[in-house]
Amino acid sequence: MKTLEAHDVRMTFRIPGKPPLEVLKGVDISVEEGERVAILGRSGAGKSTLLHILGGLQKPTAGKVVRVSRPGFVFQSYHLMPELTVFENVYLPAMARSGGKAELKARARELVSAVGLDSRADHLPSELSGGERQRVALARALVLSPAIVLADEPTGNLDEMTGADILRMLTGLSSGSTSLVMVTHSSAAAAVCHRTLFLEDGVLKTVRDGR
Numbered sequence: 001m002k003t004l005e006a007h008d009v010r011m012t013f014r015i016p017g018k019p020p021l022e023v024l025k026g027v028d029i030s031v032e033e034g035e036r037v038a039i040l041g042r043s044g045a046g047k048s049t050l051l052h053i054l055g056g057l058q059k060p061t062a063g064k065v066v067r068v069s070r071p072g073f074v075f076q077s078y079h080l081m082p083e084l085t086v087f088e089n090v091y092l093p094a095m096a097r098s099g100g101k102a103e104l105k106a107r108a109r110e111l112v113s114a115v116g117l118d119s120r121a122d123h124l125p126s127e128l129s130g131g132e133r134q135r136v137a138l139a140r141a142l143v144l145s146p147a148i149v150l151a152d153e154p155t156g157n158l159d160e161m162t163g164a165d166i167l168r169m170l171t172g173l174s175s176g177s178t179s180l181v182m183v184t185h186s187s188a189a190a191a192v193c194h195r196t197l198f199l200e201d202g203v204l205k206t207v208r209d210g211r
């Protein structure tokens, strides 16, 4: 079963008085249940733009995206709520849910612990390091157990050991049939994925397919 499919996705940024910026020129991607896909590409190639479009956070200029359900999203710049604690940030996506509060709270607590922030659960984001914030963002993306996780450089600000812990968490997800699309510059992160795609000149090229 496919958890995500995009066809001929195009994105052109138009700023008045400046030449249009054609970032995506016809991207096709299809992700199977439990599959992990790495997206590589130079800075400015359009990786974050593509991930936002795949996640439904940004509307493409043209093209079609089909998802089975709402994805969990790990932003490149975290997007944590500054006035909420670590635990509250992780629990936040669950707030709008009507039922299962006790279970979701337990799940949020479990995730805070899984990303190694047990002792910081009551701290504010401003009291955390960059890598700690990134781990909060990851825990938050997982709290509703999404069918697909979209992660924008989830190990970008982490040391090798913490990065490896995060990758273990992300790969552990797939055993539960969760799909993962991860933008990364790290070969270690790409190595835990089934496929590696390269975004260049507005299109995705397959550089490795280990399926």
Ligand SMILES: Nc1ncnc2c1ncn2[C@@H]1O[C@H](COP(=O)(O)OP(=O)(O)OP(=O)(O)O)[C@@H](O)[C@H]1O
Pocket: 013, 014, 015, 021, 023, 041, 042, 043, 044, 045, 046, 047, 048, 049, 050, 076
């Ligand atoms: N809202 C916007 N308006 C105009 N241009 C934009 C907008 N968002 C992104 N761009 C441009 O689109 C291009 C792709 O940006 P994007 O953030 O997707 O790149 P990226 O591949 O994620 O880069 P990085 O590796 O540095 O994070 C850049 O040249 C950027 O300036």
Ligand SMILES: [Mg+2]
Pocket: 047, 048, 049, 076, 152
């Ligand atoms: Mg980016």
